[in-house]
Amino acid sequence: MFLRSREAPAGALCAVAAMTAVAWLGAGPAGSRHAVTAAALALALGIAVLGHGLGGPDSVLDATAAIRWAPRRALHLATIFVVAVAVVTAVATVPVAVVARDAAGFTGLAALAATLFGRRLAWTLPVVTGCVSAGVPAVPEPFALYLLTWAGQPPDSRTALVTAALLAVTGAAGYVTRGPRRTGPAS
Template structure:
């Protein structure tokens, strides 16, 4: 148990979780409206983006050297950490908002993959970038079926039955998770 507590403290998880949950509840609650309305879906997406961005800060420690030199297997810990971020974000937003759980879970998985990808490419300090940019783009551009490029760009706000949105979220999730679990966060010198 001590190893888990040390891991959580080194990743600043307790403080990050408190801030992320508070922010997700506030944003999702302020945007809650009719079930499936565009406003509610946008607010849920922004809440997820914000929560995953805050929790993504814990995808690496203050010193990135132990992540690559320690004599422990990091892959299971990294995978569990990503799963915990996704489940926590999806649970909080699902409880607060009226958006269908399938949309929330799809978006939470996609945002978690984007945060993992950003941590792998840019380091833990910039793990927030890809989820926040994607959330803001989806909030600013209405989710429309045509043209197809715009449909993919606004995958977060697409309705539950959108196979393109599900495929886009799955690609971001698998790419980000694979990169982060295998390589870990980028070492910052």
């Protein structure tokens, strides 16, 4: 019932198909910039679709329920991460560490967007970051731009790893403790 109220089964089917198609179309030489970018785009797209399920159709009603939401929210984020990593790793030609790094960061961004903007806009931060990472080369200067392109950086980038970890922890902490932004069923 929890998953159906969040439209998770339909979202999972669409997300898996989208991640598979984008990662497969972008597969290139192992670890190449093109392959890393395609994997990042696949993850951003899939996690954006799965992020829609980070809240129910009526968040005010969810907030009044007499159950503990924190464990369910944490499990939901972990499931999104695992599904995204499994699908993209099966298709992409990039190292698993890069896929896990990017999936953690994008999952954190989706959780942060759900917390700040509500479930209907949970897709915004992963998609914008994925597009910036795909469209802008990861050059070290200026540093602010380098941080914005963390998802498209090479596998050995410590900056990308730290950025993804910070996004994952911040987004997960906000979402697990506060939940999605409260909006009514018509919003």
